[in-house]
Amino acid sequence: MVTLEELTDIAGVRYDGVSIDISGLNTLRDAKKGEVSFLENKKYVNDLLSTHASAVFVSPDMAVHVPKDIIALVDEEPYLKLALASKLFAPPVMEDEGAAEPQVGEGTEIAAGAMVCRGSIIGKNCYILPGAYIGPNAVIGDNTIIYANATVYRDCVVGSNCMIHSGAVVGSDGFGFATTRTGTHVKIYQNGNVVIEDDVEIGSNSTVDRAAFGSTLIKQGVRIDNLVQIGHNCVVGEYSVLVSQSGLAGSTELGRNVVMGGQSAAAGHLKIAPFTQFAARAGITNDVKESHKVYGGFPLMEQRSWLKLQAKLARILKGKS
Amino acid sequence: MVTLEELTDIAGVRYDGVSIDISGLNTLRDAKKGEVSFLENKKYVNDLLSTHASAVFVSPDMAVHVPKDIIALVDEEPYLKLALASKLFAPPVMEDEGAAEPQVGEGTEIAAGAMVCRGSIIGKNCYILPGAYIGPNAVIGDNTIIYANATVYRDCVVGSNCMIHSGAVVGSDGFGFATTRTGTHVKIYQNGNVVIEDDVEIGSNSTVDRAAFGSTLIKQGVRIDNLVQIGHNCVVGEYSVLVSQSGLAGSTELGRNVVMGGQSAAAGHLKIAPFTQFAARAGITNDVKESHKVYGGFPLMEQRSWLKLQAKLARILKGKS
């Protein structure tokens, strides 16, 4: 908990009002009372009208839209100010020596050379292999296997009956920063976590970034292959399948049973309908609203269109078109 | 070793015959007496006729093709039944405390913080760096270097004069599962291993998956760059070169001296002729039968055709076509 005065001080925003207590940062949509949010992109102005945030970083031209009961923190660069403020809420990097010893369920085996931090809770009948790292306050369900040299960052949650393969990283920082006018970057501390539900398998050397605020969410039954990237604040729907070397940029949401082919990728902030299939190398830059279709290509099109286009290009190559 | 009764019980397949001993699962082609196999894809029906398997999961319409001396385990979803049965043969996750201490050859240095499991055999003059993990029963040849935080899963074999760089993972589970009619997934336990021959170098954070049955094989003299994916049951021919971020889906076989350019990828179950070169980003979806050619593009074509096509597209862009 910090005061609004501390927050505006570190952000370098002028604020002369009363200094309330601030519990964290969040998006306009998810902010609760006591949290600070921001409006950078005008297309989210409606979220400003309905937010529960107590204060909002906002540009001068948007300040008029801030509801009366919300404190407007007016600045030309609201996103940059958010970034500067984010450091205040960063959790400690190291484990707290005063925190409780890990709670370990019955039947769980923690190998010599595994690293399980204080404050963590591990369920029953798990295997934690050598070199695996379970950060402070992480929670692991029952019957889950964390293979050698896999990493689960602090505060992350892994369900029951999961497998996290070697070298996979759950909960590293999302790729968030604000860029100043002179081209330098200010980190947005990633103060959320990752939540992995039950029956999820994550392949070796895949990465699932923690959320800037809230949680990156991998739902039940998801299968993630090797070397897959899941950006911060993504939601991966139940039983979705992500083939090797595919990637999701930040805040993209897959419905249930979506298939991402090998080396396919989606841009950020997209919503993909359930049961959508993307062929290998598909490049997704828009929402997919209709379920049960198959897409491919970059730019994305229905896979049968892509095949047809390639046939036409083959004709062009042969000089027949 | 399990009995056929136990196997059909866990798979949920009705079987009233005599309960023979079953030693494992395998493909129709590679199965030996005492093993159980499956026929899911009708194009492999010829393999059914010549298999040495003792029993086969097979769909009702294919049951007639099962030779008389082989037990037909008839079910609408043979691949799913195989998946359910695979768990019976999964090796233990943790090392067996009763197994022999690792055998370590003369001149080998194992750093403090390296994790070498029981049952493993390490040759002469090796270096095993801190954080490296050598699983149970793994075998490492002579003069091989396993760098810090590299992982070799249980039962895998690494030859002599190899280098496995940091973060590389050898022997994690292949991406195998059967999907039920309701869209959930059932893991196919990956009960094979990885065999890496001599003089192989594997770059940092590359992944080589263990086989579902049998071995994923990396032959002598192969050079694998960083962040490369090798799927389960692949065979990579002698002296082949896989440049960074390239990938092979499961069961694909490269002949000797194949070059996979950066970010190129091959679909599964393909055979690539020796001395084939794939340019960066090549996307391979069919067998390559003729040696010594250069390919690129996706869909794949000869590299000179791809260059010609791009020139034509440049003309189209300029409105000249």
Place this chain on the structure above:
Amino acid sequence: MVTLEELTDIAGVRYDGVSIDISGLNTLRDAKKGEVSFLENKKYVNDLLSTHASAVFVSPDMAVHVPKDIIALVDEEPYLKLALASKLFAPPVMEDEGAAEPQVGEGTEIAAGAMVCRGSIIGKNCYILPGAYIGPNAVIGDNTIIYANATVYRDCVVGSNCMIHSGAVVGSDGFGFATTRTGTHVKIYQNGNVVIEDDVEIGSNSTVDRAAFGSTLIKQGVRIDNLVQIGHNCVVGEYSVLVSQSGLAGSTELGRNVVMGGQSAAAGHLKIAPFTQFAARAGITNDVKESHKVYGGFPLMEQRSWLKLQAKLARILKGKS
């Protein structure tokens, strides 16, 4: 330090002259007195004329261009000979038990389970998490965080205020080898290092290869996302941003504030002007000389041209062109 006689012996090059002391190998351009270089590609013949190397591997037809005060080591395969010689200068793999204990600055916390080798120097107020590996003679600045299971190879330098996320590998061997006429490969030992300047963040499971000679250089303020590949001898300019799954082949140089979109990649030995932006999947095979432009596609073109081309292809698909 070796003698030229030892070097020509191991390389298998005939040399009957005086045996001077040789301190290392280097490119023609960067070689200093006492170093040996090579000329393989005739387009670098001008570098031969101005090099400070004491001896040069050179093919018979190029030998005439070697300045009189430089020793010509004439062979049909100069690059192969360099490779054979490179082993002489390889640093030891393991830490030197006689080297000094790590120097650790005030306020730095090294977690139990972190592996910090002798000869390394770590600044003030750093955090080194469990499973992180800091190789022999590595240098870490102040306030830097090395997360769990990250790896910094020997001799590498990481600046102040950096974050190296879990599974990232700094300083693994560049992908360098010479191929013989029979198709086998001879490793070029990577005897350089990686230098990371201040305020750099490297995402989880990204890889930055050490230089063959000299340094791979990541300049101040760079932001590298997850699963990114940086080849040996690259230079990444200040405040450049590399989005997930992008890659740079060896010796490519980015100017300041270059943006590499997700899954974009650059071939080797390129120079990219400052403030260039590459869209996702951009494939870069030529130098970019003009600053402040946006490119995409493969082959690369200005992003607006790529969009125009895709629109034309959409028309072709619909049969309107």
